[in-house]
Amino acid sequence: MFRSAVAATLLIATPAAAQQLTPEQSAKVDTIVADALRSSGVPSASIAIVRDGKIVFTKAYGDQGPGIAKGPDVNAKYQIASVSKQFTAAAILLLENEGKLSLDDKVSKWVPDVTDADKITIRQLLSHTAGLQDYWPQDYSFKAMETAVTPQQIVDRWAKKPLDFTPGTAWQYSNTGYVVAGMIIEKASGKKLLDYLQAKIFKPLGMQAIDQDKAVGKGFPQGTHRYALGPVRPAKPAADGWLWAAGELAMSAADLAKWDIARIDRKLLTPEDWAMQETEVKLADGTPTRYGLGVSLGEHGGKKEVSHGGEAVGFLSSNVVIPEARFAVVSLVSADFGGANDVIAQGITDLLLPVAKPAAALTLDQQRDALARKLFDQLRASAPDRSLMTEDANYFFDATVLGDYRASLAPLGEPLAFEPIGKPRLRGGFVNRNYRIRYKDRMLVAVTYAEPGADGKFEQFLVMPR
Structure with missing residues (x-):
């Protein structure tokens, strides 16, 4: 039976390079994570902190499940789900630099059987402004997800429906759009999506990322569910293929932090492409979307914050980067409930990059x-x-x-x-x-x-x- 974090003693792995945080800061990070796990019932977390463009702290907490034999493993690969979208978008940018496609190509050039493919651009796929209906809006796996699926089958069922809106006129999160983008990557590159990412991103950055469909069983954290305030239960993974280009990756917190450092240092992609990914895509009438190409956009203390969250079956993730401050925090948890990932990421950001809050206006x-x-x-x-x-x-x-x-x-x-x-x-x-x-x-x-x-x-x- 899965060992609930509520009942289990909190287990802590040895931090890596933690000396760049003060002992007091390290203790406060531990408290932030422990409190988030305890209050939500989430079994485990793995975090990485980047300061001054370097990984200064990595740590795993709690009960990662029976697949991890000797306590929490900081190298364990968690499913990062939609945080993967920024890698899919980066692949498109790399292919554009190779002269193999353009962000402004019509989808009809690559996947002509999508509804109104001649009216949708690749840029609109990546910015969730294409109008394609999302195939997975639910926060649970539905019946069809018990059977393996191909990208083309997702397109056939969801991307051939009438568009939810005219492309460019509204913003609506759409995993379907990213499946189409993944198909375009494979056609333009002549390689499987993960092979292209491995060659162009993971190997150059020294990242050990894998297909999230394979991150199951021995050696991997156990994803979990919780129904209302009931017991923490093991989550049954979706069948192969369901997240693919919309959320295809599993990796450790430190591996994701290596990608964040590349963003901070403007390495691997050109500075212009990093800036392109982090530029807000506005609607046709000028309405802001607070979204770029695979990343959400906000601000922290007057500085741009580039972030994204992810939800797989049994897992949640948060990735926050403040490039100007050369700071990032990765928070991965083995539960699809409770929101501990966001609480941890926000708490650490507020601890290490405090922002004075304006006094509340008097009534x-x-x-x-x-x-x-x-x-x-x-x-x-x-x-x-x-x-x-x-x-x-x-x-x-x-x-x-x-x-x-x-x-x-x-x-x-x-x-x-x-x-x-x-x-x-x-x-x-x-x-x-x-x-x-x-x-x-x-x-x-x-x-x-x-x-x-x-x-x-x-x-x-x-x-x-x-």
């Missing part, structure tokens, strides 16, 4: 309460800012009134609390707000009326014993 009531307290303090000192008061209020606060306010209030010192009573209400065109002013041995009340709005002037500010 209108909070602004008015602060202004009331300000005027109260001024009246205690007999020095009110008369621009805060209406003509009638300025008439009321003559020398006698100000003298009595100062003489009776100043000796009380600072109040222990100045807090609103009840909710604001309208009267006579003004907003009535009342306040409880608490001292150690007495209580006062301020009854105020003011013009509406954040800058409304006070019509009344009466202080009296409660």
Whole structure:
């Protein structure tokens, strides 16, 4: 029976090159991962951290299942699913540099039996703007996925349906589009997709990536499901062929980090092609999509964030790169529930690249309460800012009134609390707000009326014993 992470003791492998994190940072990373696994019930995780363009930390946590005999293995290959899309897109860019195709080729040149193939470009396939219906929108494997499938069979069932929208006019995630892109890679290169990736990307970067369909059984992490709050259960893998060019790869966290370093250093692909992959594809009417060619686009602390997540049967993954900061984090987990992968990636990013969060804007009531307290303090000192008061209020606060306010209030010192009573209400065109002013041995009340709005002037500010 699969050993649930909830019941098992957390097992930790030795970190590699962890000395570039401080001991305190390493301990906090451990806590981030352990907390994410514990709270979600996710059995295992494997992470890699890149700082200054180098892998400085790799570690595996938890129970990777019966296929991993001696505890968590940092070299274990997790299925990265849709994180693979950026490799498919990179293959297209490499083939364009070889002069074998163009991003703006019509799909009809390569796979003519796709619906409206003469209206869809390769660029639109890679940016999810082609209109092809997604063959796997579900977060579970459906019945057909128990039987092996070929790319052509996926195309026959889903890519020959009417388009969901005119190409370029909307954004809709589509695994189908990436299957078509994979078929184009094989036709343009004359090689199997994984053979081309091996020759052009994995071997040059020293990556040990394999077909995710083969990453099952002895030596590989066990993918898991969880139904509602039930027990963690082993996940039955989909039959061969279902993820292919839309999510075909399995690798270790460190191997994926090597790809991230190539992105940071602008190696393997040309700088122009890296920039092309990271350029947002906008819709025909200029609407932003926050997506490039196989990557999601965002920002962290004012710097571009290039990321993608992945979901296979029993696995989730997150890959976050901030090229300008020369930083990346890879988070792979052996569960398709709980979202621990994102929690880990975000937590580590926030730890090592902290961003000051802007103070939350004050509500209108909070602004008015602060202004009331300000005027109260001024009246205690007999020095009110008369621009805060209406003509009638300025008439009321003559020398006698100000003298009595100062003489009776100043000796009380600072109040222990100045807090609103009840909710604001309208009267006579003004907003009535009342306040409880608490001292150690007495209580006062301020009854105020003011013009509406954040800058409304006070019509009344009466202080009296409660």
